Amino acid sequence: QQQVxxxxxxxxxxxxxxxxxxxxxxxxxxxxxPWYQQFPGKGPALLIAxxxxxxxxxxGRFTISFNKSAKQFSLHIMDSQPGDSATYFxxxxxxxxxPTFGRGTSxxxxx
Amino acid sequence: xxxxxxxxxxxxxxxxxxxxxxxxxxxxxxxxxxxxxSAKKPLELMFVYSLEERVENNSVPSRxxxxxxxxxxxxxxLHTLQPEDSALYLCASSQESRGLHEQxxxxxxxxxxx
Numbered sequence: 001q002q003q004v005x006x007x008x009x010x011x012x013x014x015x016x017x018x019x020x021x022x023x024x025x026x027x028x029x030x031x032x033x034p035w036y037q038q039f040p041g042k043g044p045a046l047l048i049a050x051x052x053x054x055x056x057x058x059x060g061r062f063t064i065s066f067n068k069s070a071k072q073f074s075l076h077i078m079d080s081q082p083g084d085s086a087t088y089f090x091x092x093x094x095x096x097x098x099p100t101f102g103r104g105t106s107x108x109x110x111x
Numbered sequence: 112x113x114x115x116x117x118x119x120x121x122x123x124x125x126x127x128x129x130x131x132x133x134x135x136x137x138x139x140x141x142x143x144x145x146x147x148x149s150a151k152k153p154l155e156l157m158f159v160y161s162l163e164e165r166v167e168n169n170s171v172p173s174r175x176x177x178x179x180x181x182x183x184x185x186x187x188x189l190h191t192l193q194p195e196d197s198a199l200y201l202c203a204s205s206q207e208s209r210g211l212h213e214q215x216x217x218x219x220x221x222x223x224x225x
Contacts, residue, residue, distance in 0.1 A: 004153075009151065034212065041218065042218050042219075043115070043201050043202075043203070043216030043217050044154075044201070044216050045216065046213065046214070089154065091212075093212040097212065098144070098212065099214075100153075101153045101154040102153060103151060103152060104153075
């Protein structure tokens with residue numbers, strides 16, 4: 001049973017455009033939603049995270065939008081740059097426990 | 112760098128070989144993990160060592176055997192693997208007091224089973 005569904009599987013965006021990656025979860029008890037960024041040859045690294053008591057969190061060009069009623073959250077990358085090309089994973093966890101990961105989205109930003 | 116190192120970075124082994132993957136964390140964390148990352152699949156948690164207690168995913172075959180001699184080192188012993196075991200094996204660590212969800216990953220070992 002996949003508890004976190006991520007889409008799209010791959011995404012191509014032009015430099016300067018907005019990249020949007022979506023995730024949906026099933027367990028309403030989840031209370032921590034991180035996004036990880038993974039470059040080729042590297043392990044995933046925590047990028048940004050949100051808790052369900054807020055609807056949006058912004059850090060630089062990266063924004064998480066959270067819709068608790070729809071059980072969905074998304075990552076928006078504004079002014080996308082070629083250096084943002086990577087695989088992005090959403091995740092969800094309950095309390096302080098180990099997160100459940102989505103399948104990942106391969107983002108390519110063309111110069 | 113994240114403070115989590117893994118060796119070797121690449122490994123090619125036959126199905127009858129025995130090898131070990133090594134992970135070391137320099138962050139002072141007290142929980143360590145092994146994950147398997149296959150193409151187009153979610154990260155699969157294989158094993159957790161948290162406060163010296165081992166937790167495992169029951170779906171992991173017995174040909175994978177973890178060892179955690181102390182809070183800084185973690186091994187994954189491999190024997191009689193199958194071609195479908197080819198994947199990127201990631202080690203991660205976290206600090207129990209800050210919650211197991213704040214994980215720091217190593218660069219991974221790319222394993223190819225021939």
